[in-house]
Amino acid sequence: MNFWHIPWFIFPYLLLIFIFIKWHKKSNKPDLFFKLAYGSFFYLFLYLGVIEAQNKSYFFLVPLLFFVFFSSVYSRQKARLINGFLFNLFIGTFGIYLLYNFFITYDVIVFALLFLVGIFVAIVGLFGFVGLMVLFYWNALVVIRRESHSLANLLTLILAILMTAWLIYDSMIAKMLPNWASLLLSILPVIFSYFIFTFLNFLSASILYQFNRPSYDQDFIIVLGAGLVHGAEVSPLLANRIKRAIDFYYEQRKHTRHLVKLVMSGGQGPDEKVAEAVAMKEYALQRGIQAEDILIESNSTTTFENMKYSKEIIDQSEVKNPKVIFSSNNYHIFRAGIFAKMAHLKAEGIGAKTAFYYLPNAFLREFIAIIAMKRKLHFTFVGILATLLLLSAIVSQMFVL
Structure with missing residues (x-):
């Protein structure tokens, strides 16, 4: 491996990053991370293309095209499940390409990238299925101690129990069954695997x-x-949702002095004394927001209605082509973005922090809600898989007879 060209890769990159950050600070725009990420990827692809071209090979174009395709889809609509799938597809393709590139170039920078990926894979491998199952049991105990015992707060416990049952079946019961019975019962693990695959795409898109x-x-x-x-x-x-909106309210006033209004959205539930929006307004007033900068939407009972009725209030304003964002907890903004699109509201979300122990249950709950939104599509696909396995079991039994 040659080391002489490392400075020619690192120093120009650091210089470009320094210049870009200086320029970006003057622009008063908060989207620094994504611009740095995009710029870094294209700089890396330029480098990979140059060293690969010396071997008269141009396979770097394959992951580059996947990256461009993902970027174009993501930029048009961020709250889409397909974004997670395309990103994971790019990462997988890019990983395979790095292996190919290293075997034809033996480049030290490519080796360093593979080494970092290898450490991550090794950690995941060591943690493994059993480690994840133990983590879910631990998380379930923490949530049970700190939160209510509702079904929504027991999702990690339910998942841990299902994983335990799968482990017992795979290691003990499956070996004792005839071939046709194993094929028939494999329907459940296959369905479980499908939803794991879908969850990984959802998690990537949400992150x-x-x-x-x-x-x-x-x-x-x-x-x-x-x-x-x-x-x-x-x-x-x-409170975290309101604080996140208030923080942005003050940040915008600091950077551009552009006037912005808060739309407190939430109706009154059967067990509530006042509408959520009224309590939210009072909370914001106590933290220095002026009353004239707060609007009330108190008819909604779901996230979709939050978006729909808030849009009606915004449409009544004198602002032409208004720019709108929404604030919610970080685990919720992806699904809320989908509802915003359904309500024909062009708006993107900003996420408030949530207690770390609460996130596994929260993301599982969001995933179940996402699946429910497209349940016909998902269960049709699951039905096809189950049918194919059932036919395989029948054919296997026929040959035995």
Whole structure:
């Protein structure tokens, strides 16, 4: 491996990063991370293309095309499940390409990238299925101690039990069954594997959405409501949503002085003394937001209605072609973005932090809701898989007879 050209790769890159950050600070735009990520990927592809071209090979174009395709789809609509699939497809293709590149170039920088990927894969491999199962049991105990015992808060426990059952079946029971019975019972693990695959795509898409950084020229910030404590008090979860919106409110005033209004969105539940939006407004007033900068939407009972009814209020304003964002908890903004599109509201989300122990259950709950939104598509595909396995079991039994 040759080391002489490493400075020619590192120093220009660091210089370009330094110049870009200096320029970006003057622009008062918050989307630094994505621009750095995109620029870094294209710089890396340029480098890989140059060293590969010396061997008269141009396979770097394959992952590059996957990256461009993902980027074009993602830029048009960030809240789409397909974004996670395309990103994972790019990462997989890029990993295979790095292996190919190293075997034809023996480049030290490519080796370093493979080494970092190898460490990650090794950690995941060591943690493995059993480690993940133990983690879910631990998380379930923490959630049970700190939160209510509702079904939504027991999802990691249910998943851990299912994983335990799968492990017992695969290691003990499957070996004792005839071939046709194993094929028949494999329907459940195959379905489980399909939903794991879909969950990984959802998780990637949702994590990508966390890096959304809207520009400081917004006209409205919709704050999505959540349940109140004792029927009238803002809960810690809801408080984080409001604080995130207030932070952006002050950041925009600092950077551009562009006026922005908060739309508090949330109706009154059967166990609540006041509408969520009213309690949210009071919370914001106590933190220095002027009353004239707060609008109330108090009819919604779902996230879709949050978007729909807030859009009606925004449409009644005098602002032409208003720029809108919404604030919710980080695990929720991806699905909320889908509802915004369904309500014909052009808006992107900013996420408030959530307690780490709460995230596994929260993301599982969001995933179940995403599956429910497209349940016909997913269960049709699952039905096809189950039918194929059932036919295989029947054919296997016929040959035995």
